[in-house]
Amino acid sequence: MKKIITLGEVMLRLSPPGNQRFLQTKSLEVEFGGSEANVGAALAYWGMDVAHVTAFPDHEIGWAAKAQLRKNGIRTDFVPLTPGRMGVYFLEHGAMQRSSQIIYDRADSSFSQLDPKALNWDEILDGADWLHWSGITPALSQNCADLTLEGLKKAKEKGVKVSGDLNYRSNLWQYGKAPFEIMPELMEHTHVMIAGTRDFNQCLNENVKSFSEAKKLAFSRFKNLEYIVKTDRESHSSSHNTMAGALYTPDNTFSSRKYDLTHIVDRVGTGDAFAGGLIYGLLTMEPADAIEFAMAAGAMKHSVPGDILLCSLQEVHDLANGESVGKIKR
Amino acid sequence: MKKIITLGEVMLRLSPPGNQRFLQTKSLEVEFGGSEANVGAALAYWGMDVAHVTAFPDHEIGWAAKAQLRKNGIRTDFVPLTPGRMGVYFLEHGAMQRSSQIIYDRADSSFSQLDPKALNWDEILDGADWLHWSGITPALSQNCADLTLEGLKKAKEKGVKVSGDLNYRSNLWQYGKAPFEIMPELMEHTHVMIAGTRDFNQCLNENVKSFSEAKKLAFSRFKNLEYIVKTDRESHSSSHNTMAGALYTPDNTFSSRKYDLTHIVDRVGTGDAFAGGLIYGLLTMEPADAIEFAMAAGAMKHSVPGDILLCSLQEVHDLANGESVGKIKR
Amino acid sequence: MKKIITLGEVMLRLSPPGNQRFLQTKSLEVEFGGSEANVGAALAYWGMDVAHVTAFPDHEIGWAAKAQLRKNGIRTDFVPLTPGRMGVYFLEHGAMQRSSQIIYDRADSSFSQLDPKALNWDEILDGADWLHWSGITPALSQNCADLTLEGLKKAKEKGVKVSGDLNYRSNLWQYGKAPFEIMPELMEHTHVMIAGTRDFNQCLNENVKSFSEAKKLAFSRFKNLEYIVKTDRESHSSSHNTMAGALYTPDNTFSSRKYDLTHIVDRVGTGDAFAGGLIYGLLTMEPADAIEFAMAAGAMKHSVPGDILLCSLQEVHDLANGESVGKIKR
Amino acid sequence: MKKIITLGEVMLRLSPPGNQRFLQTKSLEVEFGGSEANVGAALAYWGMDVAHVTAFPDHEIGWAAKAQLRKNGIRTDFVPLTPGRMGVYFLEHGAMQRSSQIIYDRADSSFSQLDPKALNWDEILDGADWLHWSGITPALSQNCADLTLEGLKKAKEKGVKVSGDLNYRSNLWQYGKAPFEIMPELMEHTHVMIAGTRDFNQCLNENVKSFSEAKKLAFSRFKNLEYIVKTDRESHSSSHNTMAGALYTPDNTFSSRKYDLTHIVDRVGTGDAFAGGLIYGLLTMEPADAIEFAMAAGAMKHSVPGDILLCSLQEVHDLANGESVGKIKR
């Protein structure tokens, strides 16, 4: 059992049941999710010792968010209840040729306003094996950018392995900074980057044309970087995607099998499940197995409602090994 | 913004949730729908000024039906509350190889008993750009046939463009008239007909063998006819259809792309969404774009529960243009 | 109308709604099902006179189980209320690459403890045309093995045709006997066996390598055996299977068409629907039609929630004949 | 176990969940109910051999209605599937000072159109101990009035005891006859009448001022009449009533205790539960116990959702005896 720290905002997710649109629904299903906590939940479910770092408002909905982290097996020692709103996102599930829609309502959340001084990274990272962050956090506010950097610096100091999902989102970064003013320093301290060409271009203010070029650039610029990881997804419709993953070292490429993902149940959190699988894989397997495990975790998530991959180690291993897929297990 | 009048019965639709059969359900989901009002709702959602002409019984369920029209953005100035029942249809959603089933319970509805004198077509059509009717209305009762004819005559007088979805249904026409005794006169006043070979044969008491023959016959017989429009659908199963549309002038054919419609959510109202898209297209686009827009609207409807296409102009345009299908829009 | 007797345990089935996992559900949907009663329900729905033989505990849930049999059109004259638990099975529906899971909680059920003397087979089989049993029953307890044998002996005495679904399940047979100590004598009295190679090997303590070998063995060993029936299923995923059936006499093979089963609604009970269709077919059709009817029934069940095939004769015939699949029936 | 025949229409009942109004509901809960079948269901649940006489349309919803009767333990040997609609009633549950609302949509039901010749009363009443009818049936149509009369005549011939719930409803009797043209002859053959002053006045075209006068009149006019039974209810609100029952012979009055009925769950069918309890009581107890049992059954029904009293003999006896009310039974 490894000790893993994840950092990031957790939002209240509200979605119309089934295939209903916002315009017709009379109820909204409640989940709690956030990219990095979703990663942590997958890892906790597989037996890792995971603590998530975030903040919630001090009212019943904030308490419910915290309780849900606990239910998912995540330690909440570093989750203060602070001023601010509960971040919300409204999710309408797409179907067929109709796209899924997300309406974010996360401005002024408790986490985005969290004072970096409120976190004692020395204590948080005590005994930790791994720290996971994503590009969403520094995109939320200067406070969030600052506290991420502090965490990464302390991780370096303590020799904690760091993974970062660059995850550039154009509708964030509203607080006056561009990604390339913030991200490069964070990337300096990151050993595993999940990123595609566009992420590298936006974060580094570059304009390279191909992933191989981006990869070369990143490995040459960031000396601590050990792995770049990328997924390739084709969206035939909201109900049908195909997807594969690949893990790159400066010298090698490890590719997963390609999955045909049809009858999709919930598309959200599939990248996070992949990232969780990746961390698990890199902590316990050879690279070729790690990317296969990661992609199986990502594929599996498409079948589970909510933000979180609720699949056992056995289930992910079975899929990675191509065993007994789609049978009834009695 | 154009002013559009739609005419027809609106029924209470009751269907078991999900894939349940009538025999096992403990609840029925409530929608209100009717072919022509469905057309109107799509148009209203896209910003057109739509008024629907119908009638409801004067009790809470009739009021609810009227409120639902308003919610859909339809004006209800011409919706009297009159004696008679609320028309009902029970819909069981099919799945896989199992067909959908509809049990109609619409006899003696307020609309079917509506006195043609109760409608002031001069006022209804005042300033209107378009009138849409379907072959379901004259099939309900002599009253309904009469009021349709009065509307169409007044439309001619006022120079209002008219579309008609011939929509022959063998289980209607119970009041002693055959379609060919009623429909030809209505078709005389119609500029755009949505119809296939069987519709023409039944309405005109003909027996032509091919659509091209039917089309020729129609254009030669009806001098006001500008467009014939038709959809071709293949039902591989209740969950999987393919479909394309075509628009015919006497001299030209404009065909849409063909859609692969799998993971179908709700098959009902897809023809009405197509008709709504068609009217929108013909009012604002060239024919080739109009049929593409119409078919995109029809395709999109398969993904939305209920009778009504609740998709924005942007969404339909995106699909017609093949853009960002099946992605998550944030 | 033929008189058919079915024998076996009926359990309370509890499953999370939709695609939810046990870990996240707040409610469980209630069905009642058991392999042999599922067969009986299909037959009753098609107009046969069916009585099921089982036992329930004498409390409200046992009464509910009995009421559900009645609702399904099954006579419950031979369903005593006796000491013991209500057998339960928890079913989590799979989706995509994620398998369905069943957690059985059936130990010490009223049926498994039923005293063979409590059943008067002479009365039960009075006027009966057919008796159906499965390999699940003798796997539950010595009592159940004994009462099955008594029923089969009495059937032989009265000239009642017998079908048996061998259905070997490794997680049963916990009471100290191996299948080969019990099953051969039961198979002696069985005219129609639904079984694959593994079933024959387990029940007869053999180790044949192919179905054709198993079939040969069975026909040579069991002199009363008239038909062996088998389904072949490929599980591409929990949402997509392909399946075909075949009926074997010592000299002939009758094969059904192969069905592409995608968008699966409920995988449970499909073998029972097939068995029900088979019995109906063998009672009323030629073998080639019977296997086609059986396979259409089995295919249809994949689209119906719950354990029971709730499809009319007309629907199954239409599918067997390839008519109007996936249309809206009005 | 006595054999009891009940006669009357069974409708599909559709009601918004909880306290919702028709105007706001997105779903309707499904029950099947009808005054006389409700009586039969209570009796069947208590172990009586009950057959209900009615008719349903031959489609899935008619089949579902019939299946529900079976589930309730009622024999359906005399339930033909005949032309006509499924009768429907829409029920909105009241709460507090807001009244419950029923919108009837029962015109042209299969039962109301049932040909009296379709029923073989000789067979139906063979071996019967009791026949129960209500004033709703003869109010539906001439056919229904006729078939009720035939049943009652045959009951007299065979010495079957008859109870009738006069149940005058002003919104029925639409087919051209007044109650007093039909009811008196039916009352001639009735031994137990459930009725209040208004019922007697309407059915007999009288205008007596008090119940005691009405009672005197009835006993003097109807020589077969043994008991008159009446309930007295005060409606403080939809959620709170008080209620008591009384049983009258020409010479005696037997009164039940008075129940304080607050937190009402479902008001519908409470009179039918009372009637069921009355029949059970008169068949098995002394009059004083019978009215107490009847009233306990009626009181209990206020706590059960749906039309049917789903309470065991033990539960009703316990309440009648004032035992362990409102405890948790483990």
Added chain:
Amino acid sequence: MKKIITLGEVMLRLSPPGNQRFLQTKSLEVEFGGSEANVGAALAYWGMDVAHVTAFPDHEIGWAAKAQLRKNGIRTDFVPLTPGRMGVYFLEHGAMQRSSQIIYDRADSSFSQLDPKALNWDEILDGADWLHWSGITPALSQNCADLTLEGLKKAKEKGVKVSGDLNYRSNLWQYGKAPFEIMPELMEHTHVMIAGTRDFNQCLNENVKSFSEAKKLAFSRFKNLEYIVKTDRESHSSSHNTMAGALYTPDNTFSSRKYDLTHIVDRVGTGDAFAGGLIYGLLTMEPADAIEFAMAAGAMKHSVPGDILLCSLQEVHDLANGESVGKIKR
């Protein structure tokens, strides 16, 4: 039919079903409500011509809010789609001794940021008979205070009658102004004030001890003031209140009967239903009848889920007159 304008924020209301707490719910029921629009909806339902003035964000949830106003019969001509959030309030229904809880999340809503210049009060009030506002609006932002004042000035200019529900709420007024800096000028233009002692004290920066003193003060200070209206509520528990209303002129007091409100379904919006009833009453009745009608409306609302009184004129009149309370209306 009178023409009535209402002004104020409409929020998305999200509440756990039934009696669930935020901490345990898996879904939230969706309603849209706001004090003044609730007033408008009641009036529209009774046949008044109502237009509501507010603003929503331009996304699907904003559109849904606007559609809901239309469904409620309210004209939305003056509802621009503008930048900002959708205001949200989370409501947990209390029960028994447990209080209801509201978590407001309304900061930065589109309405609170609405530019006063975006509203053309001359057009809005054209032909209007009545304008209704509440003290919530000027408490939201300076913009909202300004646009309220502009509306009231224009109303004065046009001779439109004005009612205001002072409704002081301590958790609002966050934008740097105290109520007494804003409210007095608004009150100047108001003819009917709904207010209690605390409201007057807060709005006028006074500290009077009794309502009669407050009333005297208000009538002496505000020369346009015609009526002060007040409700008195005792909360025995969340499920049981008693309540009465009174209408004061400088010289007279008109008191309603006192209602015993037990089995409360939804406490929210009861004051708004009262206000709606009051406006209806003052427009169409004598004061003594008006306050009785208002209180009946307010009482009735306790039985209806959601923010809106969905009760017909007939229902409110019946209750005001004490007729047929708690019966089943067929």
Added chain:
Amino acid sequence: MKKIITLGEVMLRLSPPGNQRFLQTKSLEVEFGGSEANVGAALAYWGMDVAHVTAFPDHEIGWAAKAQLRKNGIRTDFVPLTPGRMGVYFLEHGAMQRSSQIIYDRADSSFSQLDPKALNWDEILDGADWLHWSGITPALSQNCADLTLEGLKKAKEKGVKVSGDLNYRSNLWQYGKAPFEIMPELMEHTHVMIAGTRDFNQCLNENVKSFSEAKKLAFSRFKNLEYIVKTDRESHSSSHNTMAGALYTPDNTFSSRKYDLTHIVDRVGTGDAFAGGLIYGLLTMEPADAIEFAMAAGAMKHSVPGDILLCSLQEVHDLANGESVGKIKR
């Protein structure tokens, strides 16, 4: 923050929604509950450091039970996954005069089969302030009796305060021992007993007639006993109880106010909420306040669905102090 250990079985609780009976439900709501863990959950919610000692089967439902404990804020360090079933109880909520019903299905649960050697009480009680047990545990099996005794002995050794809810249940004690053979030794080590006259009689094989006699007996026999606590409940109906609590020392009696509990939402777990309140009270208050706090907690629980009191310290204090009961808290 005190450290508290609770010990006992946690079951899967399945109940029909709302007021439905087992016979009519199509779904069962899922909760997890057990008397002692319910006590622990209340204490954890109020900020205590609570660990619960139990065992679950090693499958998804066992994992879900464990996750629910975590969600409730309870540490699960001492919850092994062991062979055996998941204990189940089926709960039907009563209403009005109809009683609630519980069908237990807990035989052979993992907890009941737990090997006492599997628990390291020295570690469990390390640093603990309080241990809570109930009479249910020793009633389940010899193993359970043994492990309870071991825990109590170790508590004595370590000076941990012990409370026990004697809770005699006649339908337990099936393993061959009578309560009086087991309970006295456990009571020896218990400082706070929640018990009534019947509990004392059954556990001590006595037959005293009054509580004061029982109290005297207990205090004289058990030298470690500091407090006896008792609740008095009157069940007017399932929807309406009255209840008060009292705390006894050898010399004093402290009585709580008496609560009128009407509109009951969920009766289950109210005694556990009381016990939780009692422990909280005894740890932090004077006896007179403790019993008032305990009774407020118990009263509050009647309003919360599920087994667990999900009410904040503030809410319980407010009720104990009689503040703002039944208001809307904004």
